[in-house]
Amino acid sequence: MSEAMSVHPEVVTTHDVHHDEHGGGHHKETFISKYIFSMDHKTIGKQFLITGIIWAIIGGLFSVLFRLQLGYPDQSFPILETFFGNWAKGGQIQPEFYYALVTMHGTVLVFFVLTAGLSGTFANILIPLQIGARDMASPMLNMLSYWFFFLASVIMLSSLFIQTGPASGGWTVYPPLSALGQASDGSKLGMDLWLVSMAMFIVSSLLGGLNYISTILNMRTKGMSMTRMPLTIWAMFFTAVLGVLSFPVLLSGAILLLFDRNLGTSFFLSDIVVNGEVLPNEGGSAILFQHLFWFLGHPEVYIILLPAMGMVSEIMSVNSRKPIFGYMAMLGSLFAIAILAFLVWAHHMFVTGLNPFLGSIFVLLTLLIAVPSAIKVFNWLTTLWRGNIRFTPAMLFAIGFVSLFISGGLTGIFLGNSTIDIHLHDTMFVVAHFHIVMGVASFFGMFAGVYHWFPKMFGRYLNNTLGYIHFWVTMVGAYLIFWPMHYEGLAGMPRRYLDKSGWVSFNQFGDLDKMITVVSIIVFAVQLMFVFNFFYSIFKGRKVTTQNPWGANTLEWTTPIRPGHGNWVGEIPEVHRWPYDYGKDGRDFIPQTEPIGANESKH
Amino acid sequence: MQTTFIVAILILGFLVTFQIAKASEYVAILRGEERSRKQTNKINGFLLLVFLIAGLIGVYYCNEQLKGKILGAPASDHGVLVDRMLYITLALTFIVFVITQVALFWFSYKYQESDNRKAFYYPHNNKLEVIWTVIPAITLTVLVGFGIFYWFKITGEAPKDAMQVEVVGSQFKWEFRYPGADKVLGKKYFKEISDAKNNPLGQLWDDPANHDDIYVSGEPMHLVVNKPVKLVIGAKDVIHDVGLAHFRMKMDAVPGTPTTMWFTPTKTTADMKKETKNPDFVYEISCDQMCGKGHWSMRGEIIVETQEEFDAWLAKKDPLYTKIAPAKKMEPAKDSTTAPAILKDSVIAQVIK
Numbered sequence: 001m002s003e004a005m006s007v008h009p010e011v012v013t014t015h016d017v018h019h020d021e022h023g024g025g026h027h028k029e030t031f032i033s034k035y036i037f038s039m040d041h042k043t044i045g046k047q048f049l050i051t052g053i054i055w056a057i058i059g060g061l062f063s064v065l066f067r068l069q070l071g072y073p074d075q076s077f078p079i080l081e082t083f084f085g086n087w088a089k090g091g092q093i094q095p096e097f098y099y100a101l102v103t104m105h106g107t108v109l110v111f112f113v114l115t116a117g118l119s120g121t122f123a124n125i126l127i128p129l130q131i132g133a134r135d136m137a138s139p140m141l142n143m144l145s146y147w148f149f150f151l152a153s154v155i156m157l158s159s160l161f162i163q164t165g166p167a168s169g170g171w172t173v174y175p176p177l178s179a180l181g182q183a184s185d186g187s188k189l190g191m192d193l194w195l196v197s198m199a200m201f202i203v204s205s206l207l208g209g210l211n212y213i214s215t216i217l218n219m220r221t222k223g224m225s226m227t228r229m230p231l232t233i234w235a236m237f238f239t240a241v242l243g244v245l246s247f248p249v250l251l252s253g254a255i256l257l258l259f260d261r262n263l264g265t266s267f268f269l270s271d272i273v274v275n276g277e278v279l280p281n282e283g284g285s286a287i288l289f290q291h292l293f294w295f296l297g298h299p300e301v302y303i304i305l306l307p308a309m310g311m312v313s314e315i316m317s318v319n320s321r322k323p324i325f326g327y328m329a330m331l332g333s334l335f336a337i338a339i340l341a342f343l344v345w346a347h348h349m350f351v352t353g354l355n356p357f358l359g360s361i362f363v364l365l366t367l368l369i370a371v372p373s374a375i376k377v378f379n380w381l382t383t384l385w386r387g388n389i390r391f392t393p394a395m396l397f398a399i400g401f402v403s404l405f406i407s408g409g410l411t412g413i414f415l416g417n418s419t420i421d422i423h424l425h426d427t428m429f430v431v432a433h434f435h436i437v438m439g440v441a442s443f444f445g446m447f448a449g450v451y452h453w454f455p456k457m458f459g460r461y462l463n464n465t466l467g468y469i470h471f472w473v474t475m476v477g478a479y480l481i482f483w484p485m486h487y488e489g490l491a492g493m494p495r496r497y498l499d500k501s502g503w504v505s506f507n508q509f510g511d512l513d514k515m516i517t518v519v520s521i522i523v524f525a526v527q528l529m530f531v532f533n534f535f536y537s538i539f540k541g542r543k544v545t546t547q548n549p550w551g552a553n554t555l556e557w558t559t560p561i562r563p564g565h566g567n568w569v570g571e572i573p574e575v576h577r578w579p580y581d582y583g584k585d586g587r588d589f590i591p592q593t594e595p596i597g598a599n600e601s602k603h
Numbered sequence: 604m605q606t607t608f609i610v611a612i613l614i615l616g617f618l619v620t621f622q623i624a625k626a627s628e629y630v631a632i633l634r635g636e637e638r639s640r641k642q643t644n645k646i647n648g649f650l651l652l653v654f655l656i657a658g659l660i661g662v663y664y665c666n667e668q669l670k671g672k673i674l675g676a677p678a679s680d681h682g683v684l685v686d687r688m689l690y691i692t693l694a695l696t697f698i699v700f701v702i703t704q705v706a707l708f709w710f711s712y713k714y715q716e717s718d719n720r721k722a723f724y725y726p727h728n729n730k731l732e733v734i735w736t737v738i739p740a741i742t743l744t745v746l747v748g749f750g751i752f753y754w755f756k757i758t759g760e761a762p763k764d765a766m767q768v769e770v771v772g773s774q775f776k777w778e779f780r781y782p783g784a785d786k787v788l789g790k791k792y793f794k795e796i797s798d799a800k801n802n803p804l805g806q807l808w809d810d811p812a813n814h815d816d817i818y819v820s821g822e823p824m825h826l827v828v829n830k831p832v833k834l835v836i837g838a839k840d841v842i843h844d845v846g847l848a849h850f851r852m853k854m855d856a857v858p859g860t861p862t863t864m865w866f867t868p869t870k871t872t873a874d875m876k877k878e879t880k881n882p883d884f885v886y887e888i889s890c891d892q893m894c895g896k897g898h899w900s901m902r903g904e905i906i907v908e909t910q911e912e913f914d915a916w917l918a919k920k921d922p923l924y925t926k927i928a929p930a931k932k933m934e935p936a937k938d939s940t941t942a943p944a945i946l947k948d949s950v951i952a953q954v955i956k
Contacts, residue, residue, distance in 0.1 A: 079606045095896040170893040176858055177841040177895060183774065184895045270859030271793040273805075274774075274840040278794050286842055286857050320714070321722040329732045351844065352855045353862035356758035360751045367743045367750075374739040375732065377703055382731070384710040386723035390640075391647035391715065399651065399711055406703045410696040413743075417750040419688045419757065422681075423851040426844065426891040464631075465624035468647065479658065487669040490689075492848025494891040497899040505848050505887050508672045525613060529620065542628060583722035 029565075037147075039139035040565040044146050045124030046457060049450070051146075051153060052117020053531055059108035062101045064524050066498070069093040071517025073499040087165070096185050098498045099168035103186065104160065106171025107194070109439065111201055112156070114304040116149050118446045119243075122307055123212045123236040125457060129556035130230050132221025132573060134566045137214040141207045148204035152197045159193035167194035170496065172297065175268040175289050179260045182274045192261065195254045202247045202254075209247075212240040221555070223575035228592070230554050230579045231330055235310020238338040239303050246299040246342070253292030260284070287352050294345035301438050302341040306334065308445020309376065309405075312398040314579075315452050316380060318552045319395035320387030321588060323580035326379045333372035333379075340369045350418040351425050359418045366416035373409050377402065388583070392550070393467030394452035400475045401444040407479075408437025411486065429489020432482045440478045447471075450534070455549050459562040460541030466533040470526055477523035481516050488512070553579045553591045641716065648715035655708035659701070674848055678875060678886070678907070679866040682851035684753040692746060761865035765831035768824060770888075771804055772836075772843030772856040775897030777888055779819040780804060782812075783922060788835060789813025793858075796839065801926060814924040817917065823885070823904035826868050827913045833865040843901065844892035849875070855892055868907045875907075 038044060068077060069092075076091035087097035124142065128135055136142045159166040168186025169178040173194065181188040216237045220229070259265040260281075268289045269281035317324040324330060347366045350359050380402050389395065411433040414420045424430065447470070454462050493506040500506040548557040555575070559567050573593040581590040585601055631639040677686050714720070769780035769788055782788045789812035796805035803820070806813045819825075826832050836845055838856035845864070846853045854864040876884045888903030908916075 077606075095899070099893070099896060099898075168896075174842055174893070177893065180841070183841050272840055272858050273793055273796045276798060278796065282859075285860065287860060321716075323724065323726040325725060326727045326732050328727070351853045353857060353860060356755060359758070360754055363750055363754065364747050367747050370743050371736060371739050375736055378735040379732075381703065381706050381710060382725070384707070384714060386725065387710075387714045388717065388720050388722040389648075389711060389715050391644050391651075391711075396647060396651075399707065402707055403704060406700065406707070410700055413696055413746065414689065414692050417688065417692065417746060419685055419750045419753040420692060422757065422853050423685045423689070423848075425853055426846070463624050463628060464643070465627045466621070468643070469620065469624070472650065475654070479661070483662070484665050484669060487665070487673055490673040492674060492846065492851075492889070494846060494889050496893050499899060502900060502902065503887060503889070504881075504883060504885055505674065505889070512669070525617075529617060532617075532621070533624075542632075580726065583724045585724075586721070 037143060039135070039143045041124045041128050041136050041139065041142060042457065042563070042565075042567075044142055045121050047146050048116055048120035048124060048149070049457075051150065052113050052121060053534065055108050055112040055117065055153065057528070057531065059105050059113060060524050060527060062105040062108070064521055065093065066098055066101045066105070067517040067520045069098055069498050071514045073501060093498070095498060096165060096168060099170075099184075099496070100165045100186055100190075102496060103168045103170055103173075104156075104166055107156070107167070110171060110300065110304070111198070112149075112153060114439070114442050114446070115205065115243075115300070116201070118442060118449075119236065119239050119303065119307045120146070120149065120208060121446075122232070122311060122449050122453075123208065123240065125453060126232055126556065127212055127215050127236055128219070129456070129559065129563075129567060130233050130554050130579075131216060131219065131224055132555050132568075132575065133215060133219040134568075134572070136211045137219060138211055142211050145204045145207035145211065148200050148207065152200035152204060155193055155197035155200060159190045159197070162189050162193070164188040164190055166190040172290075172293055173257070174293075175257055175260065175286055176272055176274075179257060179269060180272070180274055180279075181261075182277060187261075192258065195258050195261075198254050199251060202251045205243050205247050209240040209243040212236055213244065216240075221572045221575055224555075224592075227328075227331075228575055228578045230310075231313040231324060231327070231334075232307075232310040234331055234334055235306045235313075238334050239306045242299040242303050242306070242338055242341055246296040246303075249292055250296035253289055253296075256292075257289065287349070287354075290349050290352060291345070294348045295342075297348065298345040299341040301434075302337055304438055304442045305445075306337070308401060308442045308448075309334070311445050311449040311452070312380070312401045313383075314554070315394050315398045315448050316383050316402075317580050317582060318452075318550050319390045319392055319398070320383055321390070321551075321582050322383060322387040323582055323584075324379070325382035325385075326375075327578065327580060329375055330379055333375045336372040337369060340365060340372070344369065344416075347416050347418070347421070350421045363416065363418045367413065369416075370409070370413055373405075377406055377409070392451065393462070393464060393471055394448045396468070396471045396475075397444045397448035397451065400471065401441050401448060403475075404436050404441040404444060404478065407483075408433055408435075408441060412437060423492065424489055426495055427489035428485050428493050428495055431495050432485035432489060435485075436478070436482045440474075440482070444474075447474075447530070452550070453556075454534075454537070454541075455544045455561075456556055456559075456563075458538050458541070459544050460537055461544060461549075462537045462541060463533050466529060470530045470533070473526040474523055477519050477526070480519045481523065484512055485516065548591075551589050553581060553589055555592060558591065558593055644716050648712050651708050652712040655705065655712075658704070675879060677849065677851050678870045679847075679850035679852065679868050681757045681866040682849070684757060685851040688749055688753050691749060695742060695746065757866075758864075761833040761863070762831045765833045765865055766827065767833050767835060768826070769804075769835045769837070770824070770845055770856065771839060772845070772890065772894070772901070773839035774841065774895050775890070775901040776820070777824075777845075777901070777903035778803060779824045781817040781819065781917065781920075783815030783817055785812055785815055787812040789816050793839070801923070806923065808924060808927060814928075815922050816924070817920045818923045819920065823906045824888070825913055825916050826905060826907045827910050828868055828871045828874075828907050830910070831865055831867045833863055836862045836864065841894050842892050843890045843894050846889040846891035847886070847905070848889065849886050853891055871907045871909065872905075873908075 078091040080088035081091045087094055164185045167190045168184060177183050178187050178191050216233060256267040260267050260269055266281035266284035268286050269284045272279040272281060313324050313330060344362060344366045346354060346362045415424055415433055451462055451467055488509050544561050547561055558573050560569060575592045576595045577592055579592050584590060677683050767782050767788060771778045790807045790810040791805040792807055793805050795802055795807060836854050836856045838858045843856040844853060845856055850866055852864055852866050854862050876882055886905035890898055890901035
């Protein structure tokens, strides 16, 4: 592919991608081919990012709405009725609406933002740039990957506007609740749309994932051996492998559920009397769905987290001016996490009546994950040790990521232990745990990535001051919201309770819930400020004037400041070393493209 | 009006912040980017240290504020095990938490950019890496060991003398059944469930074990203090979960797949009223698995009392069968299609033999 380049001063394109050539290698890109149905991995990455941002605003707004209910269950907010009509009758969020909000918040943020928006964005932008490729292995499938995601988005969004409302059985959509329209309004048309949308989403994820894997395996530039790849690429690679192996299992679950809902099958249904109506289904197993769901669902957690880990490793090394400590150990622990991710799914099911012996195996495998996780944390800490650290907004978010990963990872040791899980399962403790370790931590990784690679994406910088405000408010806010929430869980307070005043055991946290609501509104407002900063800076940000603003070693900084389709003008550079030669032999940094010197020390 | 006001303030605050942010960017360029970058670096390094200290104080303060609001001592034998495991884990993880967070923020602060320092080229150290692989591995082995030991104790077979109570969840209520004098819960079949026939659980009246079973709904479940109880858990419509926060127990109620859990309550409701100094104290059953729009209000109660009190309460209850029986005699024998469960069971049993 690289041989067949048609070179133009700024815009570099490939023959085999575009067929609307106008002689002499000169070539016009229309608005549509450049910005909409683009096959340039960078544009597709930006499409994923911007779509992800829009979804994040929607999903975040939902959380603000249900936090209003949780913090102020007795108060009426007339403005809600103005916007949501019957869903918020009398200015109070109705239970059906509350559960729809919770379900959509989870679905949107887990899948549409932190899967598509995070790994979709950075895998697309970084893989070809950091391994030295002109584009993905199949730009066409890559484009389709985005447009399937877009289709999934449209379907999911449309479900918000139907009369019976969107799916409302929780983001895990356990049947029989999700299978029976009689049991819940959200299980009517909204649930079908949810399943179809997720099917489209899975197609998108598979197209993307297969592309990432084949690109990484086959299209590395000369000298870029697997162990010379930046850890970002390794993380994206394992993420893609996880997705390719686990998403099809969710697809099967979704399709069987569609059958149960619409064709009268009994995969997940048995012995059911709903609202006095005796259903004919016998012989299915509701628990089977949970196995299928969590066989994806747990790897999904790592699909979300690994890209963040990879980017944090890279950003931390660049800004500490020091190699990442223990590259091979980082790699090994990524690999171990990827393997173990497939062997722990039933720890979500300790109290479903699972065989206790089977449960004990899952305890062992689950707690094993703490070992590679601990290695990663210690290696990040050692990377900081005796560095010369620059606190760019990206670096601050990377440090914040590690802090959150420690806090949320440690509470995982509670939940992975089945004995403790009996008490904490499905309580607010779980909510606090996964929001810190998977939600906020991955968001921090994503923010770090956006701040760090924004100059590469748009040729401009984000405003730093807004970046610092964004970081500090989010960091403090995240801990204020989720740290005390653990105590609600320790008291046994179940998740998804919209009003606790009727309970003797759980009604003692009223003030705490108010505090959490106020903080989450502030944090949400600051995220909107970030979004503003993002779009403003695309057009008006300070221009990047140097090719390598962070003094980084990796290949993306050898491209022009605003790379065209094809990334490099002329030859793709050759790689001679690993990407982490920072502070070696008294030199601040040595790019990967520099040949090994005659008397250079070995590491 | 108030909302408009708040929105206006938010927008105003935002505009001010944005203008300051923009101005600071210009100032930075005017004063020399490198110099102002270094200054910002110092500020952020300092803030990281402040965050660490304030954060640790915050953790302490939060604990002081909230530790009294979690549920006090457990009220069952298994609950004691769960809590012990919880506190072992808490102790270990808290040590790791403090060490790693202090290291993270302290290193960030201490090794912030300085003209006098060069970063130390330190790509790996196998010895260190082995040490911090082995130590977590050993710690976790200990946790897994304790965890599995307690887990088997809790999920093992219920003692032979355990009393049995059936718990059935449906949107959005709990129903109970006691086995009566024969101590056996009679067979049931979901297609028999019918309010019209006064058979809310679908009991099969052909099974004599059903004739003395006592159905309880709309009032608390009664348990005997210091007597093991095995709950047989089921659901009619969707998945529910029997959550007993004070006993530290929990088990899903799955339609089509009965589950069980057992424990020994160690404190009567009266004891707990004294202990919590709350005259309104009740043991509550919370539904812990999302089950529809009424999930948050799916509440049941449990009264733990002495054997005498329990016997007195149970003596006042009549089996459901006594209400059905007169009507039953009038009916001709059931045709075989509607009462297949027992037949099927016996046929299957024979086939297996």
